[in-house]
Amino acid sequence: xxxxxxxxxxxxxxxxxxxxxLGVIIxxxxxxxxxxxxxxxxxxxxxxxxxxxxxxxxxxxxxxSLPEQFFIxxxxxxxxxLGSSLTTGQTVLSDLLTRLPAxxxxxxxxxxxxxxxxxxxxxxxxxxxxxxxxxxxRVIATAGVSLPTFFTGLLLIYVLYFLLGIVxxxxxxxxxxxxxxxxxxxxxxxxxxxxxxxxxxxxxxSQLILPxxxxxxxxxxxxxxxTRAAMLAVLSSDFIRTAKASGLPxxxxxxxxxFRNALLPIMxxxxxVFSFLLGSNVLVEKVFSWPGIGSYAVSALVASDYAAVQGxxxxxxxxYVGLNLLIDLLYIAIDPRAGVxx
Amino acid sequence: xxxxxxxxSPPTPRQSFIAQARxxxxxxxxxxxxxxLFFVFVLFALFGGAIAPYNPLTSxxxxxxxxxxxxxxxxxxxxxRDILSRVIVATRLDLGIAVVAVALSFFLGSILxxxxxYFGGWTDRIISRVVDTIxxxxxxxxxxxxxxxxxxxxxxxxxxxxxxxLPLYTRVIRSExxxxxxxxxxxxxxxxxxxxxxxxxFHLFPNVLPVMMVHISLNMGWAILNAAGLSFIGLGVRPxxxxxxxxxxxxxxxxxxxxWWLAIFPGxxxxxxxxxxxxxxxxxxxxxxxxxxx
Numbered sequence: 001x002x003x004x005x006x007x008x009x010x011x012x013x014x015x016x017x018x019x020x021x022l023g024v025i026i027x028x029x030x031x032x033x034x035x036x037x038x039x040x041x042x043x044x045x046x047x048x049x050x051x052x053x054x055x056x057x058x059x060x061x062x063x064x065s066l067p068e069q070f071f072i073x074x075x076x077x078x079x080x081x082l083g084s085s086l087t088t089g090q091t092v093l094s095d096l097l098t099r100l101p102a103x104x105x106x107x108x109x110x111x112x113x114x115x116x117x118x119x120x121x122x123x124x125x126x127x128x129x130x131x132x133x134x135x136x137x138r139v140i141a142t143a144g145v146s147l148p149t150f151f152t153g154l155l156l157i158y159v160l161y162f163l164l165g166i167v168x169x170x171x172x173x174x175x176x177x178x179x180x181x182x183x184x185x186x187x188x189x190x191x192x193x194x195x196x197x198x199x200x201x202x203x204x205x206s207q208l209i210l211p212x213x214x215x216x217x218x219x220x221x222x223x224x225x226x227t228r229a230a231m232l233a234v235l236s237s238d239f240i241r242t243a244k245a246s247g248l249p250x251x252x253x254x255x256x257x258x259f260r261n262a263l264l265p266i267m268x269x270x271x272x273v274f275s276f277l278l279g280s281n282v283l284v285e286k287v288f289s290w291p292g293i294g295s296y297a298v299s300a301l302v303a304s305d306y307a308a309v310q311g312x313x314x315x316x317x318x319x320y321v322g323l324n325l326l327i328d329l330l331y332i333a334i335d336p337r338a339g340v341x342x
Numbered sequence: 343x344x345x346x347x348x349x350x351s352p353p354t355p356r357q358s359f360i361a362q363a364r365x366x367x368x369x370x371x372x373x374x375x376x377x378x379l380f381f382v383f384v385l386f387a388l389f390g391g392a393i394a395p396y397n398p399l400t401s402x403x404x405x406x407x408x409x410x411x412x413x414x415x416x417x418x419x420x421x422x423r424d425i426l427s428r429v430i431v432a433t434r435l436d437l438g439i440a441v442v443a444v445a446l447s448f449f450l451g452s453i454l455x456x457x458x459x460y461f462g463g464w465t466d467r468i469i470s471r472v473v474d475t476i477x478x479x480x481x482x483x484x485x486x487x488x489x490x491x492x493x494x495x496x497x498x499x500x501x502x503x504x505x506x507x508l509p510l511y512t513r514v515i516r517s518e519x520x521x522x523x524x525x526x527x528x529x530x531x532x533x534x535x536x537x538x539x540x541x542x543x544f545h546l547f548p549n550v551l552p553v554m555m556v557h558i559s560l561n562m563g564w565a566i567l568n569a570a571g572l573s574f575i576g577l578g579v580r581p582x583x584x585x586x587x588x589x590x591x592x593x594x595x596x597x598x599x600x601x602w603w604l605a606i607f608p609g610x611x612x613x614x615x616x617x618x619x620x621x622x623x624x625x626x627x628x629x630x631x632x633x634x635x636x
Contacts, residue, residue, distance in 0.1 A: 019471070020474065023471070023475030023478055024478050024479065027475055027476075027479070028487070031488065031490075032491070142620050142621065142624065145563075145564075145616075146616040146620050147613055147616075148567055148570060148571065148574075148590070148609060148612055148616070149571075150574050150587075150594075150609075151590055151605070151606075151609030151610075154590065154594055154605050154606070155606065155609070157598065158597050158600075158602050158606070162598060162599075162600050162602075169598065275480045275481055278482075278483060279480045279481060279482025279483055279571075280482070282482065282483065282486065282575065283571055283574060283575065286574070286575055287594065297486065298576065301575065301576065302576050306490065306491075309487065310490075310491075313479070313483055313484070313486065316479070316480055317478060317483070317484075320478065320479065321478055
């Protein structure tokens with residue numbers, strides 16, 4: 001069978017994301033309707049009057065049949081209406097949008113940290129199998145998945161903030177002495193650079209380092225493991241032996257021949273890693289008082305603010321589906337064989 | 343056969359398994375250590391109340407916020423409760439949540455996975471689609487949403503943990519059953535008059551079980567982490583019940599003022615428990631299926 005052209009593959013993969021999105025929407029719909037008792041009363045909050053409850057029952061369509069309710073729900077989602085938060089008084093959508101950049105900045109900083117550490121470690125372990133480096137990487141990898149993120153965060157705060165005093169207090173994205181840079185992307189690191197304010201950049205970076213490292217340590221283990229396994233598999237293949245026998249320098253063999261091929265399994269693992277990262281994000285944000293959507297959801301949970309929690313779950317799920325789509329599209333771009341087997 | 347009889351009878355499967363286990367343990371001291379640690383945790387879970395030196399709920403204002411001393415090895419919290427006792431007593435709840443959740447998802451995942459792999463077709467398509475939908479969520483966040491929707495209780499923490507682990511079991515069992523569906527012994531079982539249910543329950547499932555043990559052990563650690571994470575953000579277990587996640591959360595406020603023992607000791611024990619199950623899983627994998635080692 002001839003390989004379909006790249007645009008067709010990309011289109012096919014984008015279409016394949018739709019069932020996932022539909023599944024996510026159905027499941028979140030079931031979650032909002034699974035509330036014990038009267039969902040309208042839950043969404044209106046404990047202090048609501050009978051009229052307010054009735055009004056919410058009308059807008060949610062709770063007196064109609066389930067399929068009808070579902071279409072009303074989808075219609076509201078399409079209009080971007082996730083309901084209003086009881087605690088902030090704003091719409092859930094605007095709450096989430098203002099907090100999302102903080103979470104994204106933290107997640108990507110964490111991912112960057114673990115990639116820059118995990119890939120060299122994995123390569124090192126694969127080039128010297130069964131050496132002390134290999135064993136150390138194995139122990140680090142097993143210990144890494146055993147670490148409760150919230151505990152690692154607190155440990156780092158105790159050692160680096162309380163004992164050594166080399167990082168600022170773990171209270172949010174910026175010290176109160178500074179004000180946020182003019183918002184362009186919402187990511188403080190990029191915005192402060194765009195504004196040309198290096199001092200602000202350092203201030204934001206020093207606040208970001210500890211939570212990002214905490215988050216990254218958790219993702220380190222699966223990435224280091226898969227890098228090692230992929231490199232070992234590639235290094236024992238015939239074309240590497242040929243390349244070595246042809247007298248190519250070992251760094252060329254290692255990086256432009258072996259590593260480029262090992263990159264594919266690493267990218268596939270990124271999907272699982274993102275599931276970890278987005279989940280641990282919530283815990284890390286709570287530990288470091290990071291003003292992202294995770295800590296927003298935690299305070300909403302405590303206050304029984306259901307619209308906010310469901311909006312958060314939906315946002316995270318859609319983000320995750322989107323990230324997986326992005327990974328697969330990159331995969332198609334990198335690997336000319338992608339899509340041939342399936 | 344005319345050759346001379348062997349000097350000793352060939353080892354029975356059980357003997358050779360024990361011999362292999364002994365070989366693996368001597369090769370892998372770490373796994374043996376993990377097994378001992380596991381034993382200690384089981385002891386704590388069963389007899390925690392009797393082992394703990396103090397009552398985990400009795401406060402004593404006279405010794406509040408005391409750092410570790412000879413009479414309070416792990417120190418005391420803001421109400422003067424003994425942290426060591428609380429950590430020991432919490433073992434039953436933390437392990438209990440994880441064991442019940444993993445058992446539930448293993449049971450349900452076995453049924454779904456075996457059906458999907460054995461029948462194929464629409465059964466497979468529907469089950470796989472449901473599993474894919476669960477997998478479309480970041481799992482910890484789905485657990486948060488489930489507990490929020492079902493109600494904030496310990497039982498719902500268990501259900502949520504079971505649901506987010508379901509895809510793992512369903513997928514692994516499905517693929518294991520799929521590779522064995524056409525095997526000779528399944529055909530033989532069918533020809534000798536077994537019905538579908540008997541083939542699935544007595545011929546397919548027992549063959550899948552050893553591989554699943556590895557996954558269960560690795561998954562236990564993750565389930566403990568997950569449940570502790572949920573109670574850390576204030577879901578499920580309520581204070582003053584001793585539980586590792588909630589103890590870390592309560593101690594977190596004291597970290598920046600230097601009272602480290604409130605959060606660090608429960609966190610360390612939590613980490614040790616997860617580490618123990620992960621090492622056990624690795625060891626079991628070497629024992630049962632060395633090919634899976636990476």
